[in-house]
Amino acid sequence: MVSQRRRFAAGAALVCVAALVSSILAGCSFVSEPPEPLVREAAKVASDLRKQPGVASARSDVSEGSWRHPHQRFVSLGVTLRDAGGLAGPATKAATTVDGATFAQATDVTLDVIVPGGPGLAPVSIEDSRGHRDGAGLPAAVAAADALRRLPTVAGATLSWSTASVRMAAVTAAGPTPLADTAASLRGLDGFGTGRLSAVEVDWPLGGSERSAAVEVAAEVPLDPLIATLEELSRRPDVSRIAYREQRSEDRPHLDIETGRPEAVADLLAAVVDPAADRLELPRTAFVVHAAAADRSVTGFVGLPLGAATPEPDWRAVDDPPLPAEEAAGIRSDYEAGIRAFLMETAVLGKRAGGPPPDADPTTCATADDGSVHCDLLLPLWHEPGATEEYVEARYASITAAWRRAGLSPSERALGTEIWTPGAGYSGPPGIELARLRGTTDGIRIDVSSSNVR
Incomplete structure (x- = not known):
């Protein structure tokens, strides 16, 4: 016989399932609605924007984060200008x-400015994000957009907080050297290769709705031989997609091609001449060529036989070449001496006033594989005669106060460890990248690391 408690549990479970299904069918969501004050503030800002000269329309939207981050709230404001002139x-x-509004409850605030085209001017879209500014903000994006929209090879431009892209003009795309012409016009801009114009993605259709190309053009890559090869591939009916990225923050440029003939295209790329890579001045482009179904793919490096080992250099070696061994050793030695002095001063602060001086050198140091110097210091405060919790806390306060005066500040705390990093007014020894401070059963342990020296 089924107990009354079990029947109740089963009935409750059915009620919960029914309620869940009903909420789904009704379009309900477990994510709460944005707070009304935030929605009203965004609507008020949009209303103010509509009244400004040169503005054709403005909108506002407030959205919640995903179910993983239900407390995040994002404000999006959009402005469309009346004409290309302003x-x-x-x-x-x-x-x-927008900056004058508080939006205290918002995780991030973005502003999209849409500018129509005009005679000799392509339409542009600019996104400014309050949470992702690089120090230059909107003025730098406006200047970059104004330069891009004046290029005859450009039919439209988009600048977000992290990327810049242009849509190739139809007359350029129909020409014999569309990518070479667009790359030349971009590289002719003042300041190209830096700031908002450090790299610009060039998009153009290859014919048909499912064939496209997107090539990121930077000051140094892609080189002319690869540009000519990509133009050749763009004219082949078996190639449906071309995507090239500079990937400056990673190891090397990357090329992805979708085609019905992966082996033939891979052979073509392996035969491309790459003089800068041959001279070890720039990294070789890695490529993957695959069929649309992804059942066949070939990987390799432009200008090298298929199956070749990963070549040198990568972007890190190009942008930050290793120092001569003797020079690097000298810098590491200076860093270690400075860190040892810093920790000796810390050791003094960790001693009882009027107590015995610290050991001549209580610090141990080592050099890591990446060329950074790591030194650590243990202050066994709990083993000192008469040590109390108040005494240890006072020594900790004395140490951190001195660190603050030197321009260090706490940047992170986790699992009982504080991480301190140099700020704008740092006046301590050169080379210190971070200092970790944590309490132990013995007292206080301090680890200090320098920046990498290769």
Whole structure:
């Protein structure tokens, strides 16, 4: 016989399932609605934006984070300008208005400025994010957009907080050297290769709705031989997609091609001449060529036989070449001496006033594989005669106060460890990248690391 408690549990489970199904069918969501004050504030800012000269329309939207981050709230504001002439003035005024709003409950605030095209000017879209500014903000994006929209090879430009892209003009795309022409016009811009124009993605259709190319053009890559090869591939009907990325923050440029003939295209790429890579001046481009179904793929490096080992250099070696061994050893020696002195001063602060001086050198140091210097110091405060919790806390406060005066500040705390890093007013020994401070059963342990020296 089924107990009354079990029947109740089963009935409750069925009720919960029914409620869940009903909520799904009704379009309900477990994510809460955005707070009304935030929605009203965003709507008020959008209303103010509509009243500004040169603004054709403005909108606002407030959205919640995903179910994983239900407490995140994002404010999105959009402005469309009336004509192509007013870019800097109206866009800057709109950004100033948005910056003047508090949006205290928002995780991030973005502003999209859409500028229509005009005679000799392509339409542009600019995104400014309050949470992802690089120090230059909207004025740098406006200047970059104004330069891009004036290029005859460009039909449209988009700048977000992290990327810049252009849509190739139809007359350029129909020409014999579309990518070479667009790359030349981009590289002819003042300041290209830096800031918002460090690299620009060039997009153009290859014919048909499912064939496209997106090539990121930077100051150094891709080189002319690879550009010519990509143009050749763009004209082949068996190639449906071309994607090239500079990947400066990673190891090397990367090329992804979708084609019905992976082996033939891979052979073509392996035969491309790459003089800068041959001279070890730039990293070779890695490629993967695959069929649409992804059942066949070939990987390799441009200009090398298929199956070749990973070549040198990578971007890190190009941008930050290793120092001569003697020079690197000298810098590491200076770093170690500075860190030892820093820790000796810390050891003094960790001693009882009027107590015995610290050991001549209580520090141990080592050099890591990446060329950084790591030194550590243990202050066995709990083993000192008459040590109390108040005494240890006082020594800790004395150490951290001195660190703050030197320009260090706590940047992270986890599992009983504080991580301190140099700030703008840092006046301590050169080379210190971070210092870790944590309490132990013996007292206080301090680890200090320098920046890498290769």
